[in-house]
Amino acid sequence: CEHGYCNECLQNAFKAALKSRAPFQCCKKALSVRDCLGLADGFVAEYEEMMLELSTPNAMFCSNAQCARFLPPRVIVGDIGTCEKCSAQTCRHCRQVAHPGTFCAEDKETEAVKKLAKKKGWKTCPGCNHLIERREGCLHMTCSRCQTAFCYRCSRPWKDC
Template identity: 35%
Template sequence: VECYFCKEDCPISTTILTSCYHRLCQTCITRQIEVCIQDERTYPPKCCGNKLQINELHLTDRNLHQRYELKVREYDTPAPSRVYCYRCSRFLSSSFATIASYSSDGDLERNTKLCSTCSSWTCINCKLADHPGKPCQETAEDRVFKLLTKQKGWQTCPICKAVVERNGGCNHMICRCTAQFCYHCATRWKQC
């Protein structure tokens, strides 16, 4: 049968049938998954606008399957709620160990996650190293970066708060979190 993406002839046993009734070869499926892992804007993998379900992909490479499942958890978490290890940058999903402690009057005092890769604790609120018993504080680097952002006229994504620099073209920005916004006023695209 012919692969819908690459147009190569493949044994039917090495293809999948999508919900839109196209046949895709294992090479094209693997390539699409690898691109999704590298670039969130290409997630989820699709054929004819229909999402390819992980169970229909029949990924034979277990490592690729595990990496993809980790990215699915990351991408399916709203960008403002994502927490990355302050030391190694690994995404800390909801399945990671969490410590939350409260003061006697019910205020949240500590909210941290443990990274299983480097064993570091990251504060969920400020996204920096855990600081038990101390409030979140802006670091000197944060202050310098905010000043530089203002001086250079860079903009902040209204969804995930990533700093974005326009290097030409129009004011329509597409952030790595897939949010679309106006570079001029930092509001969602077509709301200004």
């Protein structure tokens, strides 16, 4: 729209938008981050972060209850989101504290792979839970991920089998 605002009124409007967690609107149109470029940089970054949060489908938040900050897509790598404020790691699937090296029950793709693994008789490494498929040869297995040596039949360490 063509409405003009003084810098103080514009700043107050954007502050109110941040407080209410809703975009600032004029003439039923949300104003973008570039509309507040004359404001302080920290303020622009905070508004930009809020707009990203509001536009992110299935937004993810820090699993640390004392923080609970929005985790923007840039901090989510694989199955884990790392909070920029408190460094807590959150599982992308269950939204709880990250549990690397274990399968998440909320991860539907992994559940499908686990069902296939069970059907095919695959085993998991006792050291890191990495899936192992034995096609031929002896029962002595060495995990390609963590180098754990184990028995394919009983999953005990190779030296104890």
